[in-house]
Amino acid sequence: MSKQKKSSLQEKKGVSISEITNRSSIKSIQNKRKVKIDTVALVSSILKKDITALSRAITLVESKNPKHKEQANNVLKACLPHANKSIRIGITGVPGVGKSTFIETFGKHLTKLGKRVAVLAIDPSSTITKGSILGDKTRMEDLVKDKNAFIRPSASGDSLGGVARKTRESIILCEAAGFDVIIIETVGVGQSETTVHSMVDFFLLLKLAGAGDELQGIKRGIIEMADTIAINKADGGNLKNAKLAKVEFARALHLYPEKSSNWQPKVTLCSALHSEGINTIWDIILEYIEITSKNNFFDKKRHNQNKFWLIQTIEDQLKSDFFNKPKIKKELANQIQLIENNQTTPFAAADYLLNLNN
């Protein structure tokens, strides 16, 4: 390049080449520094129990921006050694059972005992409607104002798996921020209870007393997952029915084989509205923690949950990679049709599709 041409190029750009080099290297240093400062400062603030920092970190975890994902992973790694020290409680129950009132009363009970309480939610419906449980924080007015409580609405995401990941990662952040009790609420749509069950230490099922036949209409498998069933709104004219329901649930729980935790699930009555029976539930949870800590089930369960989420995440990704390929999508429909027409077996069709992928 001639000196003249070079100079005209510099004029056009309005900066010298050396300037450009300088700027970009400065920017790169700034970027690196910014990321580094952000992450380090954020983690440091989280460890100092700064709620704003915690919120920002959760937002980072929830972000779909790849840069944020990298930052989020750095924050998570730094928080990990400070996590794992809380009690994680899953709470489920159909709409109308009084979950919000229960969590508010239960949460206040815990903060009065000096505990710091975080409430997260898994609501797969929010992935569609973008609405979410806990979104309307006015439902938990008192708990929201409590400086020892932290309430975070359900993350939105493309899939229950995505929401689950964000919630699991939020648990780590909340624990690093020194929360003693993490409550995960779910409305129990689709597979959400199973998802919550696989990330908590203790699973509480809220029920209402009805007109007998209490177990009718309960989603399959739910009873087996419950470590305790609490029959809410056990007050006034409801009390008699609630007591009958307690007997029936206790009987149903007794029918299942003993859990490997050596924990015999309990049934208890409560009235979240009148703050009755709440302390009993907390006592039950403490008893559970004591028993399962002694027999090592508590640690084993968390260990297995970690492994479960590792394997589950990999398997979900393998499946979605395969079934989302356009040629597989197209041929899958064809093969299903051939099976229906008795022209091929499911196994021959599977072989065909797998070969197509290789």
Added chain:
Amino acid sequence: MSKQKKSSLQEKKGVSISEITNRSSIKSIQNKRKVKIDTVALVSSILKKDITALSRAITLVESKNPKHKEQANNVLKACLPHANKSIRIGITGVPGVGKSTFIETFGKHLTKLGKRVAVLAIDPSSTITKGSILGDKTRMEDLVKDKNAFIRPSASGDSLGGVARKTRESIILCEAAGFDVIIIETVGVGQSETTVHSMVDFFLLLKLAGAGDELQGIKRGIIEMADTIAINKADGGNLKNAKLAKVEFARALHLYPEKSSNWQPKVTLCSALHSEGINTIWDIILEYIEITSKNNFFDKKRHNQNKFWLIQTIEDQLKSDFFNKPKIKKELANQIQLIENNQTTPFAAADYLLNLNN
């Protein structure tokens, strides 16, 4: 090559080059013809209800030789249009419940009604011990001798998935051979009941009456799968306990939400040894077939089972391909250790392993 050298080469081989060419082409034609004749003849014999041909075809399906697999697929394809016309019944129960005696008595009852009955088995333990249920055919002496019955021991295989595939394919062959009722027996080890449940129309659970508390110790989920529970050995001094057990099981079944089949699972008593209650069980099965055929559940269930096996086979293969890669195997162990040491999250570990694979 000089004439001399060529000639000496021919001498060594003892044949002329043209001879070699001729021989190999003849052999190739023979091979092609042999495969073609075999498959066509085999299918034709199967359709003529030839039991020897059926046995040979099942052996083909069970073979690990890739050539046999191709032949097996051809036979299966040819049999498919003649399959799907039987009633497929799954039977499970713990050892000692009297499964062999039950199947013998039940099978004889059906052959007396003019039905042709095939008995297959899924026994995951046979994949390890190479022993198998039904292997000891002397347990069903009368049924073995019955010309309208066909008993085949459990296939062996590397995995439950492999055994399941062979059994599903054997069902097709048995149906093409004109069997009206296919019984799939399982001892209920591991996931074998779920496997059998997903390939039959009707699932029968055999139980014994004990000393009350009948549901204790029942494997999780089994009760939910049962279309009928038959309490066996309901005779003599056992009858009173059996009647009590019936009440308790009926109550337990009632607790579950209604099935989409609109079928309310039944509890019944029987004594296979004294041939009592066997006709009732067959009547229940006929009633089930009638109800579910009318409301279209019968076809829908088979349709869903086909889809289930297609997807399941693909997913199993994707997982096994991934997790059996040496580098993944090695790094998986490392990542699990890092998770345990709080140095990474299950999700970050999953991302790492998936990237390693790409």
